[in-house]
Amino acid sequence: xxxxxxxxxxxxxxxxxxxxxxxxxxxxxxxxxxxxxxxxxxxxxxxxxxxxxxxxxxxxxxxxxxxxxxxxxxxxxxxxxxxxxxxxxxxxxxxxxxxxxxxxxxxxxxxxxxxxxxxxxxxxxxxxxxxxxxxxxxxxxxxxxxxxxxxxxxxxxxxxxxxxxxxxxxxxxxxxxxxxxxxxxxxxxxxxxxxxxxxxxxxxxxxxxxxxxxxxxxxxxxxxxxxxxxx
Amino acid sequence: xxxxxxxxxxxxxxxxxxxxxxxxxxxxxxxxxxxxxxxxxxxxxxxxxxxxxxxxx
Numbered sequence: 001x002x003x004x005x006x007x008x009x010x011x012x013x014x015x016x017x018x019x020x021x022x023x024x025x026x027x028x029x030x031x032x033x034x035x036x037x038x039x040x041x042x043x044x045x046x047x048x049x050x051x052x053x054x055x056x057x058x059x060x061x062x063x064x065x066x067x068x069x070x071x072x073x074x075x076x077x078x079x080x081x082x083x084x085x086x087x088x089x090x091x092x093x094x095x096x097x098x099x100x101x102x103x104x105x106x107x108x109x110x111x112x113x114x115x116x117x118x119x120x121x122x123x124x125x126x127x128x129x130x131x132x133x134x135x136x137x138x139x140x141x142x143x144x145x146x147x148x149x150x151x152x153x154x155x156x157x158x159x160x161x162x163x164x165x166x167x168x169x170x171x172x173x174x175x176x177x178x179x180x181x182x183x184x185x186x187x188x189x190x191x192x193x194x195x196x197x198x199x200x201x202x203x204x205x206x207x208x209x210x211x212x213x214x215x216x217x218x219x220x221x222x223x224x225x226x227x228x229x230x231x
Numbered sequence: 232x233x234x235x236x237x238x239x240x241x242x243x244x245x246x247x248x249x250x251x252x253x254x255x256x257x258x259x260x261x262x263x264x265x266x267x268x269x270x271x272x273x274x275x276x277x278x279x280x281x282x283x284x285x286x287x288x
Binding site for chain 1: 241251
C-alpha cells in the first residue's frame with residue numbers, strides 16, 4: 001500500500017500550483033500526523049478498557065499505541081520542519097498554532113514514559129498509565145478543535161482542502177498514503193505487542209524453570225498453562 | 232514565497248522521505264535485535280529444560 005502511495009505521489013499526483021514539487025512532502029507528513037493523533041485517541045480508549053476490565057492486556061495495547069504514536073510524531077516533526085524550511089524559509093514558526101499545538105501534544109506524550117517507568121508496582125503503573133492515556137487522549141481532539149478555531153498564519157488547513165478544493169488525483173494519492181500509513185501503524189503495533197508478549201512468556205518460563213531447579217522449590221504447573229498475557 | 236526550482240525542492244522532498252524510511256528502518260532493526268535476543272533466550276531455556284529432563288531420566 002505504501003509502495004503504491006509513493007508511486008502515486010511521484011508519478012500520478014500533479015505538482016502543486018503554489019508550492020511546486022516540494023508539496024510532495026504533504027503525502028508523508030500529513031498521514032503521519034493524522035495516524036499519530038488517532039493512535040493517541042485510540043490509546044485513551046484502550047485505557048478506558050483497562051480501567052473497566054482491569055485486564056493488563058488493554059494497558060499494554062494502550063502503551064504500544066502511544067509508543068507508536070510518539071515514533072510517528074518524531075516523523076511528523078522532522079518532515080514538517082523540512083517542509084517548513086522549503087516552503088516558508090524557516091525550520092519552525094513559533095507563532096503558528098498548528099505547529100506549536102502538535103509539539104505540545106508530542107511533548108505531553110513523551111512524559112508518558114517517565115510516568116510509566118517511575119512506578120514499580122505493575123497494577124498501580126497500569127492504572128496510572130491508563131488514566132494518563134485517557135486524559136491526554138481527550139486533550140487531543142480538544143486541541144485539534146482549538147487549533148481549527150484559531151486564526152492560522154501560514155500552515156494550511158489540510159482536512160478542509162481534502163473535502164474541498166484538492167484535485168481528484170491529489171485526493172486519491174492522499175487517501176492511499178493515509179491508508180498505507182494506517183496499515184503500517186497497525187502492523188508495527190502488532191509486531192511490538194507480539195514481541196512484548198513473547199518476552200513476557202520467556203520470563204515466565206525462565207522463572208518456572210528456576211523455581212523447579214532450586215532446592216525445595218515447589219513443583220511448578222505445566223508450562224502449557226502459562227496464561228497468554230503480555231508481560 | 233515562490234515555489235522552489237525542482238533541483239532545490241528535490242533535496243527537501245528526498246530529505247523528508249528519507250527521514251520517514253530511516254525511521255522505519257531503525258525501528259525494524261531494533262525489532263530484529265530484540266527478536267534475536269528472544270531467540271537466544273529461547274535456546275537457553277530449551278537447553279535448560281532438556282538438561283532437567285535428562286537429569287530425571
